[in-house]
Amino acid sequence: MTTILGIETSCDDTAAAVVSAGRVARSNVVSSQLDLHAQFGGVFPEVASRAHAESISAVVNRAMDEADLCYDQLDAIAVTQGPGLIGSLLVGINFAKGLALATGKPLLGINHLEGHVYSLLLEPADPDIDFPVIVLIVSGGHSELLLMTGHGQYRRLGGTIDDAAGEAFDKVGRTLGLPFPGGPAIERVAQEGDATAYRFPIAQTDSPYDFSFSGLKTAVLREVTVQPSSHGQRKRRRGAEKRAQLRGDIDIADVAAAFQDALTEALTRATIRAARQFHPSEILLAGGVSANQTLRHKMRAESGLPVRYPPLALCTDNAAMIAAAAHYRFLAGHRSGLDFEARSSWRLSEDVYAE
Numbered sequence: 206m207t208t209i210l211g212i213e214t215s216c217d218d219t220a221a222a223v224v225s226a227g228r229v230a231r232s233n234v235v236s237s238q239l240d241l242h243a244q245f246g247g248v249f250p251e252v253a254s255r256a257h258a259e260s261i262s263a264v265v266n267r268a269m270d271e272a273d274l275c276y277d278q279l280d281a282i283a284v285t286q287g288p289g290l291i292g293s294l295l296v297g298i299n300f301a302k303g304l305a306l307a308t309g310k311p312l313l314g315i316n317h318l319e320g321h322v323y324s325l326l327l328e329p330a331d332p333d334i335d336f337p338v339i340v341l342i343v344s345g346g347h348s349e350l351l352l353m354t355g356h357g358q359y360r361r362l363g364g365t366i367d368d369a370a371g372e373a374f375d376k377v378g379r380t381l382g383l384p385f386p387g388g389p390a391i392e393r394v395a396q397e398g399d400a401t402a403y404r405f406p407i408a409q410t411d412s413p414y415d416f417s418f419s420g421l422k423t424a425v426l427r428e429v430t431v432q433p434s435s436h437g438q439r440k441r442r443r444g445a446e447k448r449a450q451l452r453g454d455i456d457i458a459d460v461a462a463a464f465q466d467a468l469t470e471a472l473t474r475a476t477i478r479a480a481r482q483f484h485p486s487e488i489l490l491a492g493g494v495s496a497n498q499t500l501r502h503k504m505r506a507e508s509g510l511p512v513r514y515p516p517l518a519l520c521t522d523n524a525a526m527i528a529a530a531a532h533y534r535f536l537a538g539h540r541s542g543l544d545f546e547a548r549s550s551w552r553l554s555e556d557v558y559a560e
């Protein structure tokens with residue numbers, strides 16, 4: 206049985222976890238920087254990397270303490286190699302390299318998106334998957350639709366051609382004056398709203414498996430903000446998203462519900478088109494936006510297939526998912542040298558770990 210320490214610092218959470226057999230989280234520590242970034246209404250890269258540097262050591266120590274293990278008992282150390290913010294990734298990577306050097310343990314650089322996929326195999330989930338499956342990864346930085354044909358085997362079918370799903374939630378949340386991150390805030394407010402009160406567009410894309418959210422975001426912005434009437438006013442409103450004035454007569458709950466409905470419908474339609482083509486045994490949802498109940502319900506109701514999603518705590522970034530993904534890579538013989546580099550963008554595809 207493998208026991209792996211995972212470290213994750215790709216965005217705004219400093220996380221470390223110890224996972225056995227790719228599915229039993231013996232510890233799972235997440236130190237969130239949310240309070241730090243909420244004041245900016247988004248993640249501020251400089252602030253994020255500095256906060257990671259300040260907390261990484263304590264977070265890893267706590268993960269080891271809670272697992273009640275010493276470094277000798279680990280089989281490997283895994284760390285998120287990308288995609289993500291370079292300055293943030295480097296903090297975790299350098300820390301993991303130092304640990305690997307000091308302990309002599311093998312080191313594995315792991316793709317963050319693969320981590321999200323493997324969050325689905327952590328306890329209490331059933332670790333057996335009947336491949337192929339369709340995987341939809343929807344987070345703050347990524348929206349990817351994949352065909353997974355085996356462990357570590359992916360074929361990218363499509364994804365967003367502009368904003369990530371979570372990014373669209375965050376931007377619309379900001380427009381509506383809701384707290385950051387926008388996703389959970391919009392979902393909460395939408396519970397009181399009527400999704401049919403507004404009709405927002407679902408964009409057509411060239412590929413049936415791609416989606417686009419920038420038109421939807423703009424449609425919401427137009428609907429809910431006071432539109433500048435003169436050229437002078439328009440100029441002053443440049444970059445208006447942050448400062449646009451909300452119209453007095455709109456119902457924020459209705460707008461939130463209609464926006465959430467349109468966005469999740471776009472994701473569901475593309476996923477179902479892929480399912481019709483590739484006949485998966487089930488649909489797997491992962492990433493921060495997979496916490497969204499409307500998305501989960503729609504996907505189940507409209508696909509007629511079993512739909513898996515992680516428990517709420519494992520939807521957003523964590524290190525248990527990195528250690529879980531590393532387990533399968535470790536068994537397949539994958540190792541990273543001490544000189545591997547952070548990758549700010551890194552798609553999950555057939556040859557994901559090829560140089």
Ligand code: KG4
Pocket residue numbers: 216343344345346347370371372374375386387388389392492493494495496497498520521522
């Ligand atoms: O996976 P994650 O923690 O970080 C990235 O890898 O990006 O995802 C964070 C994103 C944010 O954009 C947040 O607004 C969104 O996930 N999110 C949600 C919900 N919970 C988090 N979006 C919609 N509904 C939710 N309940």
Ligand code: ZN
Pocket residue numbers: 317321344345492493521522
């Ligand atoms: Zn993520």
